[in-house]
Amino acid sequence: MTALALLRRLAATAACALACVPSWARPPIVAVDVGHTLAAAGATSARGRTEFAFNRDLAHEVAAALIARGIAAHLVNDDGRIAALRDRPKAVPDADFFISIHHDSVSQRLLKPWVWQGRALDYNDDYAGHSLFVSHDNPKPDASLLCASAIGARLQRLGFVPTDKNARRHAWADRADTVHWYDNLVVLHRTALPAVLFEAGVIKNRDEELRLRDPASQRRMADGIATGIAACLQVMGAPPPVP
Template identity: 65%
Template sequence: MGLLLAPIALPAPLAAGEAPLIAVDVGHTLAAPGAISARGRTEFEFNRDLAGRVVAALERLGLRAELINADGLIESLQARPEQAAGAVFLISIHHDSVGEQHLTPWEWQGIPLDFSDLWAGHSLFVSRRNPDPAGSLMCASAIGARLQRAGFVPTDKNARRREYADAQHATHYYDNLVVLYRAQQPAVLFEAGVLKHRDEELLLRDAERQQRMAEEIATGVAACVTAGGLAAAGRTD
């Protein structure tokens, strides 16, 4: 059963000195850039664009935000949660792909590539091995709720392999994901959409849409860490 949430109001900006720190991780690296979109752009580039907007949106709400792996040179998956050690919440930004068996070859601007228009939409992941799985799920559900209220549509693609933690808000368990279970605070991995879907890729490239998505993510995070008590805890003991 999905986690039931009260309606989420936009939190008031916090006073100076009270703002909790949120870590925003840019998924993948320059050397291992993740998925390649239907038109040949790397997932890392998409992740960096959206993560930067999330940081700015969090700061406009009065929170502090730290961008992890902005240069794409992070050495290991373990280094991501280590860099986020001082934060009360960690969100890792990614974009989704599909298995090779679902890909269709095509050519775009003379370049041989592939696509799949089977699935589109966002999804979220949490780990039961995280030191605060309940807090992780609370934040994931808050983010998912904000996105859906704003008209962003989730995908059911990942239900084929990952058990739902909150089906209503497209949140799945991914227990052995390093960035989630090695985190020292509640943590969520967010997949913003499916890069291999030709129409969704164009939406994911759109700066205005990125901004709207980032604002909803930030509002969900802010509601979680302020109303949810994560900021008051600021610890994992």
């Protein structure tokens, strides 16, 4: 059975479990959004892979890690066809938390040309690392920041190194855990849920691109994200995970 098939089976099992228990006994629900779409696939990596493909791979791992913790995870935009950003949070209206998975790039003026497997592409090896974003305009900014900080702290404990490159344009919300304010992001403020946007790393960096594409590294990062979310939900008072 493929990893995707296993994830879908686990998700179906979780959905069945939700339908078979009273609402007060349901586990917490997390909406895991795959950033960008098939038509607007985001940045292109140093080796020519779309950001959407990176986002979907990591989102699957995050959902699987959450489900393994007894948390009901629902993938949003898995088929890459939800074009309207305001519709992303609406896809799981009963969720307790929303996280949008992305991968970072650099400004066009900082890119350098190179040829890989006969393709003319570009790269920048000067920047690497993850970062997180929350919005003052989210209806629950304190809860959003709590979750973002929990995720960032856990990732650093696992050895993932954050970046400060986004601080030039976005003020710090929590510098120690690499969380920034980004108020006008639609997926963060057009929702009733605590919401976080996660940038997993810089796919224009040739070394980091390979790490971000490595399944073992993806699973380890997903484990950190899921652990941070679980801790945050517990503090927020969300329903306890299903044992």
